[in-house]
Amino acid sequence: NAGVMQNPRHLVRRRGQEARLRCSPMKGHSHVYWYRQLPEEGLKFMVYLQKENIIDESGMPKERFSAEFPKEGPSILRIQQVVRGDSAAYFCASSPLGAGSETQYFGPGTRLLVL
Amino acid sequence: TQLLEQSPQFLSIQEGENLTVYCNSSSVFSSLQWYRQEPGEGPVLLVTVVTGGEVKKLKRLTFQFGDARKDSSLHITAAQPGDTGLYLCAGSNDYKLSFGAGTTVTVRA
Numbered sequence: 001n002a003g004v005m006q007n008p009r010h011l012v013r014r015r016g017q018e019a020r021l022r023c024s025p026m027k028g029h030s031h032v033y034w035y036r037q038l039p040e041e042g043l044k045f046m047v048y049l050q051k052e053n054i055i056d057e058s059g060m061p062k063e064r065f066s067a068e069f070p071k072e073g074p075s076i077l078r079i080q081q082v083v084r085g086d087s088a089a090y091f092c093a094s095s096p097l098g099a100g101s102e103t104q105y106f107g108p109g110t111r112l113l114v115l
Numbered sequence: 116t117q118l119l120e121q122s123p124q125f126l127s128i129q130e131g132e133n134l135t136v137y138c139n140s141s142s143v144f145s146s147l148q149w150y151r152q153e154p155g156e157g158p159v160l161l162v163t164v165v166t167g168g169e170v171k172k173l174k175r176l177t178f179q180f181g182d183a184r185k186d187s188s189l190h191i192t193a194a195q196p197g198d199t200g201l202y203l204c205a206g207s208n209d210y211k212l213s214f215g216a217g218t219t220v221t222v223r224a
Contacts, residue, residue, distance in 0.1 A: 006157075031210070033212075035212075035214075041216060042214035042217060043203070043205075043212070043214040044214070045212060045213070048211070056210070056211070091157050095210070103160065103163055104148075104210075106160075107157050108155075109156070
């Protein structure tokens with residue numbers, strides 16, 4: 001039973017480029033959450049998505065960041081015109097129930113380094 | 116923002132010793148999770164506690180949720196080098212997990 005999958009595991013971008021991070025939830029899970037872990041800080045909630053819907057994006061910066069979870073395919077977190085401060089580990093989690101579910105399962109993360 | 120504070124920040128002990136990690140908040144949570152994260156990997160769920168005063172045991176690990184559902188502790192008995200890692204607590208009132216900064220535990224052989 002495959003867990004949450006994320007790719008790439010490591011991503012290097014130059015300032016101004018676009019970063020595209022992918023997340024495939026666990027089989028049977030239709031709710032996806034993205035978190036960011038900055039160096040020396042805890043994980044911070046960014047966005048919660050269901051298939052084709054953004055439920056809560058209150059933790060996501062208003063500019064340059066967007067997320068989607070299409071009917072088919074993985075969830076995508078897109079960062080446009082990356083800056084050095086975007087360097088962090090980005091984790092995706094999934095759950096089978098969504099709102100009210102206390103159990104989220106995390107992927108291995110994507111480590112983004114902006115040069 | 117619901118803040119969770121973990122203590123201590125770092126803990127280094129000898130194999131066979133016991134340890135306790137604490138997670139405290141001024142906010143009430145409907146549930147609290149403990150995760151362990153190893154370098155370069157994602158957090159791995161250890162346990163979810165939902166009832167005030169609840170105690171859960173997982174082999175050598177004992178988790179307790181405070182009566183007021185604001186704090187929790189993780190106790191490891193007879194620690195082993197394989198217990199080394201970053202221990203994270205996360206509180207939830209809906210789908211949004213609020214994480215502590217973590218306790219880095221090192222168990223020396």
